[in-house]
Amino acid sequence: MKTKNQKSANEVEILTGRLRELSYLSSAISVLHWDQEVYMPKKGADARASSISLLAGLVHTQFLNIDHDGLLSSLGKKLSAKKLQPHDAAIVRETVRSFEKASKLPETFVKEMAELTSKAQHVWVEARTKNNFALFAPYLEKIVAKKREEATLLGYEVSPYDALLDTYEPGMTSAEIERIFTDLKEFLIPFITQIRKSSIGARPRTNTTSAQFPLEKQIAFNTEIAKAIGYDLDAGRIDVSAHPFTTDFHPHDVRITTRYNLKDPLESIFPTLHETGHALYAQGLPHEHFGTPLAEAVSLGIHESQSRLWENLVGRSLPFWKHWYPRLQKTFPKAFTSPLGAFYRSLCRVKATPIRVEADEVTYNLHIIIRFELEKALIEGAIEARDLPRLWNERYREYLGITPKDDAEGVLQDVHWSSGYIGYFPTYTLGNLYSAQLWNTVRKEIPDLDKRIAKGDLKTLREWLRVCIHRHGKYHSADDLILNITGEKLNPEHFSRYIREKYSKS
Ligand code: ZN
Numbered sequence: 001m002k003t004k005n006q007k008s009a010n011e012v013e014i015l016t017g018r019l020r021e022l023s024y025l026s027s028a029i030s031v032l033h034w035d036q037e038v039y040m041p042k043k044g045a046d047a048r049a050s051s052i053s054l055l056a057g058l059v060h061t062q063f064l065n066i067d068h069d070g071l072l073s074s075l076g077k078k079l080s081a082k083k084l085q086p087h088d089a090a091i092v093r094e095t096v097r098s099f100e101k102a103s104k105l106p107e108t109f110v111k112e113m114a115e116l117t118s119k120a121q122h123v124w125v126e127a128r129t130k131n132n133f134a135l136f137a138p139y140l141e142k143i144v145a146k147k148r149e150e151a152t153l154l155g156y157e158v159s160p161y162d163a164l165l166d167t168y169e170p171g172m173t174s175a176e177i178e179r180i181f182t183d184l185k186e187f188l189i190p191f192i193t194q195i196r197k198s199s200i201g202a203r204p205r206t207n208t209t210s211a212q213f214p215l216e217k218q219i220a221f222n223t224e225i226a227k228a229i230g231y232d233l234d235a236g237r238i239d240v241s242a243h244p245f246t247t248d249f250h251p252h253d254v255r256i257t258t259r260y261n262l263k264d265p266l267e268s269i270f271p272t273l274h275e276t277g278h279a280l281y282a283q284g285l286p287h288e289h290f291g292t293p294l295a296e297a298v299s300l301g302i303h304e305s306q307s308r309l310w311e312n313l314v315g316r317s318l319p320f321w322k323h324w325y326p327r328l329q330k331t332f333p334k335a336f337t338s339p340l341g342a343f344y345r346s347l348c349r350v351k352a353t354p355i356r357v358e359a360d361e362v363t364y365n366l367h368i369i370i371r372f373e374l375e376k377a378l379i380e381g382a383i384e385a386r387d388l389p390r391l392w393n394e395r396y397r398e399y400l401g402i403t404p405k406d407d408a409e410g411v412l413q414d415v416h417w418s419s420g421y422i423g424y425f426p427t428y429t430l431g432n433l434y435s436a437q438l439w440n441t442v443r444k445e446i447p448d449l450d451k452r453i454a455k456g457d458l459k460t461l462r463e464w465l466r467v468c469i470h471r472h473g474k475y476h477s478a479d480d481l482i483l484n485i486t487g488e489k490l491n492p493e494h495f496s497r498y499i500r501e502k503y504s505k506s
Contacts, residue, residue: 018066026059029055056114072092093293113146117143120419181426185369192362221331229280259271273307284470298472304430309465356413364428366400372425389407396410
């Protein structure tokens with residue numbers, strides 16, 4: 001006869017088998033998405049949208065079917081009675097959580113949302129190209145109405161925004177975000193004004209526009225950096241897309257994209273560092289748990305902390321370029337003639353721009369705060385979609401001291417809302433905050449980290465991240481993970497201090 005523990009373990013094994021099948025199906029969807037961004041011809045868009053939506057429907061239905069014989073319910077009871085081993089408990093806890101969310105959304109709702117956002121994305125592209133918000137407004141109104149409905153279906157205690165935010169950053173509330181963002185705003189707005197007046201904000205970039213940077217050389221340089229960080233190219237690849245992204249089908253197949261500008265190789269190096277940061281996380285997830293939450297990222301905020309850490313804390317640091325600048329000079333001998341110090345200072349230029357993806361690490365978070373404030377007000381019904389262009393421009397004037405020249409450069413610049421991603425933006429800033437807090441800890445734990453990075457050793461840092469974060473999957477919540485590693489909960493002070501120290505120096 002089997003003992004109770006053995007029986008639970010077998011049940012978890014059966015659940016894992018079902019989850020794994022679902023993950024293989026989801027991987028197929030990801031391959032289609034990847035191909036859409038990297039290779040698909042324009043005319044393939046409609047057929048591809050249908051394939052993806054059909055498969056997404058299958059995944060949703062099959063996921064809801066996971067408890068057809070009461071397996072998950074039975075494991076849920078054992079979880080409540082604390083009768084599961086810790087790893088099994090984490091699998092069941094997270095699966096129950098997703099299952100409860102998914103079962104609150106009727107299939108018709110899921111399909112309508114998929115269809116609406118698929119159409120809205122096309123309209124958004126057209127509206128942005130034609131700089132015509134009025135084209136997109138009716139779709140955005142419908143999306144907002146649907147997202148309000150989604151929040152009601154999912155349920156919430158204080159703000160409907162909380163229900164949406166929880167999808168991307170489990171456990172986080174809008175009240176907490178508001179508290180963090182208010183402090184950040186109070187620090188950043190006067191700080192930016194202050195450095196704009198000093199010489200720091202005014203430093204010109206190294207003049208590279210006159211030179212040409214052959215694509216093959218840029219690709220080779222980016223690949224060398226990605227490999228040096230520890231990106232396993234036998235389990236990944238680097239392609240080109242308009243908007244760089246990372247996608248993972250399995251920890252053994254994690255792909256990134258970047259983009260190249262023949263006039264400026266730095267425009268690919270930073271996106272490559274960013275996406276490699278995401279890729280290292282995905283490659284570092286324990287493949288033996290593939291399909292279960294133990295092989296999934298904790299949250300989007302934690303994912304973003306990995307990309308921002310490599311892009312900004314490492315990639316925009318002097319030690320990093322001590323090693324890489326001579327290589328950059330050797331690769332492009334005519335272009336980079338200034339000494340290291342001047343080159344480094346050119347990377348630290350702070351200048352408000354209307355475009356989020358072009359923003360420096362200081363002003364970036366104000367772009368996010370504006371989006372958070374507006375989308376929260378939209379979901380709560382305090383404002384309507386038609387008010388957005390005016391409010392958007394007002395906030396940009398107030399927070400960043402600039403006015404977008406038109407809506408294409410303003411409210412229409414991001415794809416997120418047309419995709420139905422409302423509640424997503426705050427995770428970018430959470431990533432910045434987490435990354436600075438992790439950076440503070442790793443520098444204490446590895447006191448010679450700067451020296452190692454200056455010698456080209458990036459694997460020590462990669463290994464630390466792997467041990468502390470990547471290999472745990474969703475075993476811990478974001479809160480507990482950060483507490484375990486750094487000894488405190490999310491503390492935005494680390495980010496403010498990092499910015500103050502780096503950008504107050506002359
Ligand atoms: Zn990212």
